[in-house]
Amino acid sequence: MNYVLLAEQFFNGFQLGIILFLVAAGLTLIFGIMDLVNLAHGTLYMFGAFFAATFVLLTDSLILGMIIALPVMLVAGILLELTVLRTLYERNHLDQVLATFGLIIFFNEFFLIAWGPEGTGINLPPYLSGIILLPGGITVPEYRMVIIVSGLLVALFLYLLVSKTRIGMLIRAGASNREMVGALGINIKLLFTLVFGLGAVLAGFAGMIITPITQAESGMGESILILAFVVIVIGGIGSIKGAFIAAILTGLIDTMGRSFIDVALLQIMNAVAAETAGPAISSMLIYILMAVILAIKPSGLFPPKGA
Amino acid sequence: MFKKILLAAPMAALLAVPNVEAADKIKVGVVLTLTTPASIMGRQMKAAYEVAYDHLGGKMGGKDFELIFEDDGLKPNIGKQKTEKLVKKDKVDFLTGYIWSHVMGASAPVALKAGKIFVSANAGHSLYAGKKCHKNFFNAAWENSQNPMAMGSLLNKRGVKNLYVLSLNYAAGKQMVAGVERTFKGNIVGKDLVPTSHKDWSAEIAKVKAAKPDGVFVFYPGAWGLAFFTQYKQAGLDKTTPVYSVFSVDGANLPVYQKRKMKQLIGTFNTMFWAPDLPNATNKRFVADFAKKYKGQIPSHYAAQSYDSLMLIAAGVKAAGGDAKNTDAVRKGMEAADFSSVRGKIKFGKNHFPVQNFYSRQVINKGGKWQMSLRETVVEDHAPVMSNECKL
Numbered sequence: 193m194n195y196v197l198l199a200e201q202f203f204n205g206f207q208l209g210i211i212l213f214l215v216a217a218g219l220t221l222i223f224g225i226m227d228l229v230n231l232a233h234g235t236l237y238m239f240g241a242f243f244a245a246t247f248v249l250l251t252d253s254l255i256l257g258m259i260i261a262l263p264v265m266l267v268a269g270i271l272l273e274l275t276v277l278r279t280l281y282e283r284n285h286l287d288q289v290l291a292t293f294g295l296i297i298f299f300n301e302f303f304l305i306a307w308g309p310e311g312t313g314i315n316l317p318p319y320l321s322g323i324i325l326l327p328g329g330i331t332v333p334e335y336r337m338v339i340i341v342s343g344l345l346v347a348l349f350l351y352l353l354v355s356k357t358r359i360g361m362l363i364r365a366g367a368s369n370r371e372m373v374g375a376l377g378i379n380i381k382l383l384f385t386l387v388f389g390l391g392a393v394l395a396g397f398a399g400m401i402i403t404p405i406t407q408a409e410s411g412m413g414e415s416i417l418i419l420a421f422v423v424i425v426i427g428g429i430g431s432i433k434g435a436f437i438a439a440i441l442t443g444l445i446d447t448m449g450r451s452f453i454d455v456a457l458l459q460i461m462n463a464v465a466a467e468t469a470g471p472a473i474s475s476m477l478i479y480i481l482m483a484v485i486l487a488i489k490p491s492g493l494f495p496p497k498g499a
Numbered sequence: 500m501f502k503k504i505l506l507a508a509p510m511a512a513l514l515a516v517p518n519v520e521a522a523d524k525i526k527v528g529v530v531l532t533l534t535t536p537a538s539i540m541g542r543q544m545k546a547a548y549e550v551a552y553d554h555l556g557g558k559m560g561g562k563d564f565e566l567i568f569e570d571d572g573l574k575p576n577i578g579k580q581k582t583e584k585l586v587k588k589d590k591v592d593f594l595t596g597y598i599w600s601h602v603m604g605a606s607a608p609v610a611l612k613a614g615k616i617f618v619s620a621n622a623g624h625s626l627y628a629g630k631k632c633h634k635n636f637f638n639a640a641w642e643n644s645q646n647p648m649a650m651g652s653l654l655n656k657r658g659v660k661n662l663y664v665l666s667l668n669y670a671a672g673k674q675m676v677a678g679v680e681r682t683f684k685g686n687i688v689g690k691d692l693v694p695t696s697h698k699d700w701s702a703e704i705a706k707v708k709a710a711k712p713d714g715v716f717v718f719y720p721g722a723w724g725l726a727f728f729t730q731y732k733q734a735g736l737d738k739t740t741p742v743y744s745v746f747s748v749d750g751a752n753l754p755v756y757q758k759r760k761m762k763q764l765i766g767t768f769n770t771m772f773w774a775p776d777l778p779n780a781t782n783k784r785f786v787a788d789f790a791k792k793y794k795g796q797i798p799s800h801y802a803a804q805s806y807d808s809l810m811l812i813a814a815g816v817k818a819a820g821g822d823a824k825n826t827d828a829v830r831k832g833m834e835a836a837d838f839s840s841v842r843g844k845i846k847f848g849k850n851h852f853p854v855q856n857f858y859s860r861q862v863i864n865k866g867g868k869w870q871m872s873l874r875e876t877v878v879e880d881h882a883p884v885m886s887n888e889c890k891l
Contacts, residue, residue: 194709196709197705197706197708197709200705200708200709201702201705204701204702204705205702207701208699208701304534304535304536309534309535309536309537309538309539309542310536310539310722310725310752310755310758311536311722311725313725313729313759315759315760316733321732321733323734323735331708331734331735333733333734333735335733336701336733402699404729405699405726405729405730405733406698406699406726406729406730407722407725407726407729409536409722410535410536411535411536412698415696415698447701447702450691450693450702450703451702451705451706467690471668471691471692471693471694475694
């Protein structure tokens, strides 16, 4: 067993988990509290990527560009909620799926026309493009470490927001029993707008910090959206804590699967069969995990109380 | 100009003026990917067809012809629909274009069944070079595994002993891997085929680092290349382990790489049947006129193949004395392929795939413009290995 590789893959898996968490946190709040199936959540991730890339280009500073992009994401999210999504709360899930799917198509084409087929990207400044050397010869690119640390800070912020503040109390109450919160005289419309805006900022932030690695292109939101849905199903819909644990779990299992499953398969079958089965099984692993967890705990690992 | 022709056609139909000349016109349907991120290639190919049109003076065998472009949206079912539309509604005489093996696989049967001549300008599905070869099917590009086979030979020449193989997990991606494995003589120390939805290579790059190869074979075309080469540099591997790529760094995406300042690609090697500085008169004229037509860009091999595709059709029509409906005579003319190609000389095997040289090329920065520079001939007169499975 190569322990250096194992440790490096742990960091890689953790970093993927952090990105998944940022997208899934908003998705689970919107689904859990507002009962809105928002397929366009991946589109918000794409918004973040393109906004950040544009502002970084304009300001010529990675940090400044991203700081400007965050409030812009909040405004974009709130505008989207006020103009389109607000009309969908009373509708059934199928209508919501159709309408938000329409948003995906519209914005994918929009970004394709506006930024061209090659998309755009962010070049890392020299102070972030180094490599961190850990004991034992383990190396981690500096920027991936930045993603891990900033994601953990956001998770801490969300934990404090949800468990220690009044707005967090309302969010928790909304996840448990929406009607009762409304009946108690809370302005549920305002709460929904704020939750959606928060979700948009989180997804946008994920899109921003991943762009220096994967580049920004039209349609980038869809592949992350599927994984994010897997995460919230595993974690329990409406639970931030569940989203965090499920995201890290999904990231680690996916990365470890891609790294070691072909080696493992070589022990039990010949090279040609292992080569064909390896990629197939490793891309199935997280869905297998989801199926197993659904069989044992149908409402996910950490369902919100009372739901 | 083509917009005018396209606009004029339905207008003429509206006015219902019998137009003998238009009915007599030879029609060539061109199916490309003109939307989605893959349109980087499709737009260059469209421009190359237009350059070829200009060079032919809008005539084949003395008859006027027109090009009708359609967009497949990178989807097999749409490519098939557009092919059906071109065959049934526009009544085209030839079909060409087709970037993707899976789009072509869905579309070619429609055209071949209708008795049309089909010229793939890129998609090099191995089956069509062997078992599924067809008398009316031509390919003016290559068979998928040919270029990686050339790369395998180049790796041997450059003394690479331990190779890591990275590719995409779909038909063409697997055929690329089969190609390099066929000719590379050293050890393959690791191999990863990632799904096409893949955007983060962190796990694979860590594996490459642990395997310590002296070269990495890469097939990541288009947007995959952008993300992969960025992450390869972020992991610091560009300084220790050279990348040898096929169809990942090319004339279509080099301007994008340059815009993103991805300097790690300067000096890297790839293989191809053609280079923009391949010394022959036709190529010189093509490269110069292409730059005038398309944003001052240097054409990619995609463009070169498209140019040759139309020239191949024109050679067939010329041999048939301008009678595009005489399929047998046109086919004979195309098999003879008597035209001046951007490759210098061009000849076709009995499976209608080119038998051609492959060269190594290096990315250089010349006059502030990143481009491919011809290095050496790696293999001569190379035919697809499955050619003898073709029973034509």
